[in-house]
Amino acid sequence: MATSSKLRSPVLPRRRLAEPFLLLLLLLAAVASSTAAADVVELTLLTGAQEKGAVCLDGSPPGYHLQRGFGSGEHSWLVFLEGGAWCNSIESCSRRKMGVYGSSKFMKAAEFNGILSNDKQLNSDFYNWNKVAIRYCDGASFSGDAEAQDKDGSTLHFRGLRIWKAVVDELMGKGLATAKQAILSGCSAGGLAALLHCNDFHARFPKEVSAKCLPDAGFFLDIASLCSSEDLSGERHMWSVFNGTVHLQNVREVLPKDCLAKKDPTECFFPAELVKSITAPTLILNSAYDSWQIRNVLAPDGSFPGQSWSSCKTDIRNCSSTQIQVFNGFRNKFVNDVEIVKDKKNWGLFIDSCFTHCQTPFNISWSSQASPVLGNKTVAEAVGDWYFERSYEVKEIDCEYPCNPTCSSQLPT
Ligand SMILES: *[C@@H]1O[C@H](CO)[C@@H](O)[C@H](O)[C@H]1NC(C)=O
Ligand SMILES: *[C@@H]1O[C@H](CO)[C@@H](O)[C@H](O)[C@H]1NC(C)=O
Ligand SMILES: *[C@@H]1O[C@H](CO)[C@@H](O)[C@H](O)[C@H]1NC(C)=O
Ligand SMILES: *[C@@H]1O[C@H](CO)[C@@H](O)[C@H](O)[C@H]1NC(C)=O
Numbered sequence: 001m002a003t004s005s006k007l008r009s010p011v012l013p014r015r016r017l018a019e020p021f022l023l024l025l026l027l028l029a030a031v032a033s034s035t036a037a038a039d040v041v042e043l044t045l046l047t048g049a050q051e052k053g054a055v056c057l058d059g060s061p062p063g064y065h066l067q068r069g070f071g072s073g074e075h076s077w078l079v080f081l082e083g084g085a086w087c088n089s090i091e092s093c094s095r096r097k098m099g100v101y102g103s104s105k106f107m108k109a110a111e112f113n114g115i116l117s118n119d120k121q122l123n124s125d126f127y128n129w130n131k132v133a134i135r136y137c138d139g140a141s142f143s144g145d146a147e148a149q150d151k152d153g154s155t156l157h158f159r160g161l162r163i164w165k166a167v168v169d170e171l172m173g174k175g176l177a178t179a180k181q182a183i184l185s186g187c188s189a190g191g192l193a194a195l196l197h198c199n200d201f202h203a204r205f206p207k208e209v210s211a212k213c214l215p216d217a218g219f220f221l222d223i224a225s226l227c228s229s230e231d232l233s234g235e236r237h238m239w240s241v242f243n244g245t246v247h248l249q250n251v252r253e254v255l256p257k258d259c260l261a262k263k264d265p266t267e268c269f270f271p272a273e274l275v276k277s278i279t280a281p282t283l284i285l286n287s288a289y290d291s292w293q294i295r296n297v298l299a300p301d302g303s304f305p306g307q308s309w310s311s312c313k314t315d316i317r318n319c320s321s322t323q324i325q326v327f328n329g330f331r332n333k334f335v336n337d338v339e340i341v342k343d344k345k346n347w348g349l350f351i352d353s354c355f356t357h358c359q360t361p362f363n364i365s366w367s368s369q370a371s372p373v374l375g376n377k378t379v380a381e382a383v384g385d386w387y388f389e390r391s392y393e394v395k396e397i398d399c400e401y402p403c404n405p406t407c408s409s410q411l412p413t
Helices: 090-096 159-174 189-196 198-203 237-248 259-260 270-277 292-299 308-314 319-342 379-387
Strands: 063-067 076-081 130-134 146-149 155-158 181-187 210-215 283-287 348-352 394-397
Touching: 063 159, 076 159, 076 189, 130 159, 159 198, 181 189, 181 198, 189 198, 189 210, 189 270, 198 210, 198 237, 210 259, 210 379, 237 292, 259 270, 270 319, 283 319, 283 379, 292 319, 308 319, 319 348, 319 394, 348 379
Parallel strands: 076 130, 076 181, 181 210, 210 283, 283 348, 348 394
Antiparallel strands: 063 130, 146 155
């Protein structure tokens, strides 16, 4: 809640990178331009990071932002994992360590919005909870455990898994251990991380504690990209990014054992596999027209038939009906992959059809006049109803674009 200008900083810049792997997703912090009492939370660096080997790519200590809960929220905790794509090669990890996604040297205070907001009107169910945003500086969804030599001879530390464990351990000592209600969330690569660590998170609490997982925009599909010309078959882009990441960073311990027994570890890093072995109640929140996946996975730059994709990928309203049909193919795969959730008790689905990416950490998508509405609920209402079991079930899958009139063009893409 501190508002001194020293603390205020737009941690994550709002810009679109040409490089697909390095997308920057600006979860915690939109640019703080208003003079309204913005919710700025200082950075805490993990203590004893080096001794625990729990470090960012460059060897610096990882960081998090903790805002204490109050009143009836004193014993409730929301842990939110920041996103920001992956690094899957020495080159991409080496570049990443020069910035905020690979080193805490560049991290500053963060603004808490959406589900992280302490404003009662905007965030009526969680505003007074303890809230933690854990910064992402390992490049493998908090899941790798290895090191490698950088081209300049220095060490690249792939310690996402240790970061996850050490930060959560530290939080346990700060009150998480006595939580009565808890949620593990995160967006994009952090949403994937919330799936990967859901069982571990859940297992840290006694049975009577309501510990649930809320991966936001973390449901990445293993789908072929559009061809770059008519007769070439498209690459499985997400698969190759994940394959590089999983091997380079030695992602293994977090992957489900029954999956590993049958399949390649890269396959087991995909949400479609992960959900099969998650035991905690989980709500999958994602657009079936996820703007990041459409731009970077389905129709990456250079897709056939060329130029006409760029305006469509910038603004879905500019797509032709043929292009929308291609997107509908993506949606079909999505709906198919989440089918398994329909039979899971206490699980939830909020799969809207709005062209956006990440819906919890932004005021506008989380709870506003422009929030996507599904089953007569905004994102915030659906998540609250699911978590507190106020509805019999929250399992909503939207109809095909553009059928949902609440999809606003103001949503972040
Ligand atoms: C989000 O809403 C809160 C509460 O109304 C406000 O203080 C904050 O400035 C908003 N953030 C942005 C980025 O608009
Ligand atoms: C997956 O990554 C490993 C390690 O980098 C590499 O040896 C292998 O060829 C990759 N598999 C495919 C199908 O690209
Ligand atoms: C979308 O189409 C409109 C009208 O044709 C055009 O003015 C606008 O620039 C287009 N948007 C993009 C992002 O290309
Ligand atoms: C939708 O929600 C509003 C307010 O939450 C309520 O008044 C209305 O009756 C609901 N409509 C349906 C069809 O459930």
